[in-house]
Amino acid sequence: MERFIADLVKNYESGKVDRREFCKTVALAATVYAAGDAAKAQAPRGLKMIGINHISYTCPDYAKARDWYASVLGMEKTAGKDNGQRANLMFGPEPGKGGSFVVARTATRPANPRPPAQSVVDHVCYTISNWNDARVEAGLKATGRPYTARSGNVNVLDPFNYPVQLANIEQENPWI
C-alpha cells in the first residue's frame, strides 16, 4: 500500500497525475487500505474464490435501475461513484472486505464492440437474511412490479423486466 501511494506521489511530482486525480486516488486507496485485511490465505493451488465482486448491469436508463435496486433491494449508492452514466450499488460485507456491488450502466455504443456472447446470465438470485414472507411480499407489492411468490422464494421483474429472484437459505442452497 505504501508503495502504491508512494508511486502516486511520484507520478504527481512528474506531472503524470494531476492534482484532482491524485486527491481522488489517494482517498480511494486509503479507504481500501483502512478497510482491508485482505484475504491472506493462499489457495492450495490455483485460485480461491471469495465471491461475486460485481454484476455489470446495462440498461436504457441507469438512474432508474439505480433507484430501484437501492429502494427495493436496499443496496447502497456509493458516494462519488455516480457519473451520470453509471453508479455503483453496494451490498453485503463492506467494500474491500468481500462486499459486492451492482454496476448500473446506461447502454452506450462501445468504442471496441465485442462479438456477442453465446451465453447469458438469465437471472440473479439474492439472499435475504431473516426472511419473513409477509415482509418480503409487502416490499415487492409496494414496487408495483410483477412478481410471483412462494414461501422463502420470490421472483420479480425489475424496471427493465430483468428477472430478479430473492430467496432464503432453505429455498436456495447448493446442497439442498
Next chain:
Amino acid sequence: MEGFVAAKLDEFDRGKISRRRLIETLTLAATAVYATDRATAAESPPLKVALVNHISYSCPNFRQAGDWYSKVFNLDQVGLKDTEVTLPFGKMGEQPYNVTAKDVPLTFQICRALDRPQNPRTSGRPKPDAVIDHIGYTVADFNRERVKADLIAMGVKNVRDGGLYSLHMDDPFGFDVQISGLENNALTDG
C-alpha cells in the same frame, strides 16, 4: 475532502511536510470520511439483500461451462442434472467470506443448458431490456501478473488487463469474465 487533500498537497509542494507525513495524513483523513459516510447512510429499506445467492448462467453446453468455471476458479460441481450443474463457491459448511449471519449460504453459479424446457413459473415473461454484460469474481491473494500467466497457461482466451486491480477474460462462450482481488470494490471501481 478534496479541499483538505489539496491543502496538504500544497504543504508537500512547499516542503512543509514530508512525503511520509503526506501519506499518513491523507490515509487517516480518507478513512474518517468514509466511516462518517457509512454511519450516516440512509435508513433501512424494507428489504435488504445480504449477498448474491446464485447466478443463473445459460449456454449452449452447460457441462463445458461447468468444467471451465471449475478449472479456472477451483470450484466443485454438485447437483448434476440433465440440463444443469451447480458450482458452490466453497465447501459444504463454510460461511461466505466475512458474513456472520448463519442464514446466508455460500454463493453458487448454476450452469444451465440454453435449450432446457421452460420453467412454467417463469414462462411468458417479457424480454428484458437490460443485460448483464459481465460478472466480476473476487479471489483471494490476487496477483495480476501471476494470475494472468496461470490463465494463459490454462488456455483461457482473451486475457487482458482491466483497470488497476483486475483482469478480464472470455469464457468458452465469449462471455466477459472479470477477476480481481478485494482491492477492486465499489469504492475503487469506476
